Amino acid sequence: MKAMFYDAFGRTPTIETLPDPEPGEGGVVIEVGATGICRSDWHGWMGHDPDIGLPHVPGHELAGRIVAIGRDVRRFAIGDRVTVPFVSGCGRCGTCHSGNQQICPSQFQPGFTHWGSFAQYVALDFADTNLVALPDSVDDATAASLGCRFATSFRAVVDQARLKPGEWIAVHGCGGVGLSAIMIAAALGAHPIAIDLADDKLAFARECGAVATVNAADVPSVVEAVREITGGGAHVSIDALGHPTTCFNSIQNLRRRGRHVQIGLMVGDEATPRIPMAQVIGHELEIYGSHGMQAWRYDAMLAMLESGRIAPGALIGRRIALAEGIDALTGMGTSDAVGLSVITDLG
Known part of the structure; x- marks a missing residue:
């Protein structure tokens, strides 16, 4: 797969060909349809997040289609269009059982604790607990823009x-x-x-x-x-x-x-x-x-979106290719751009 990749904090990322990911027993692999570029990605690239290990693929706001599935996944199937909160709970601990997966002590964060979505494919753990099914009326770019900034x-x-x-x-x-x-x-x-x-x-x-x-x-x-x-x-x-x-x-x-x-x-x-x-x-x-939002709360947000009360897609300023995402990421510390940048061309 093609992916944005860096092996040192603060060093300009490159576009590399990397091995396609495999799903864990309770996880899935998503073919990324769109992925947003967020200031949190910039913080990670700068080395401000202790959870990031090198080398790394960033990206945590995403939407796409399931192309591979682990043997323990029950609620989703290959072909489903989904998004995921950028903070995903393990589903097993007391915090998750209280409904607060967004502060799970064993949380999974694509683009931070694991390789992320600035790539053609991304592996996501704890799928049954965290994936959110997308209605046909919500396109990938709009869904990706929900993942961190809007949901938080x-x-x-x-x-x-x-x-x-x-x-x-x-x-x-x-x-x-x-x-x-x-x-x-x-x-x-x-x-x-x-x-x-x-x-x-x-x-x-x-x-x-x-x-x-x-x-x-x-x-x-x-x-x-x-x-x-x-x-x-x-x-x-x-x-x-x-x-x-x-x-x-x-x-x-x-x-x-x-x-x-x-x-x-x-x-x-x-x-x-x-x-x-x-x-x-x-x-x-x-x-x-406020640290993300639980997957089970997405229904309320999606209901407002489908009713027309909110229009998160209107916040998208640029739809760009993966290679263009390098400048968008590295320039975020000083950028005065209006609106969000979303990578919609991962090829």
Whole structure:
């Protein structure tokens, strides 16, 4: 198979011909129809993820068709179109039995703990627990865009933040995660505020449902700008970027008893950001993380998609070939591109 491959962190990947994968006893092999390029892939390539061993094939947002199946798989068959959460549970531990496969201590992550989907084929373990059957109405590119950014945002907004119609939600960072959160929040009848440094991203955020925007470079205080727009602070706020400043602002711009959800990753020297703890205590704020979404929750997200309430495919900015994915991946640390890049040509 053709695959994007690197054998050193930070070194430009190459397109190589590698052996086709084989399914484990409880796993499958997917012929990849589309795979999204995510900032998490960039973090992995940079060496920020301790789970990645070298050499490596990245890629964790995927959709495709089953072409090989392990002997213990019962719920799926060759030919089925499927996607998978980027965090997959083992299905056997107490955490999985509680329904929280997204934080399974023995989790399988394509593109991180195992070789991923920037390839013609990818092997996935724990298939019966984690695969999600795709309706014919959802194409591979749209399904791939759900796998990390959109699903993580869905869980963050719907399950973690418990966002209600009429509430204000501030979204710090208008990349794929932030735009997904804005679209989902608007579909729920809430009032999203988009915060970013780029006017083109803020304009796109309005197309996705933001009712107000804040360019952080143009205001003396992002926190005061949000408080003014909302009449006292957001009910919910999300750091969709992952930076000490956006994390701090996201917590500080909340109204009393507000809810902050941290989606954006913070690594290295930024892994332990400053938090306005006196405000957390005095205003009884709630702080949550959001790490993927369980396969069994995809039904709710797909139902909203099929009803037309959300349109994640509208967030796709570019559909590219596997070789073009090299520049898209390595440039992600400095890219100001609007929308998502999805590899749809794996040949």
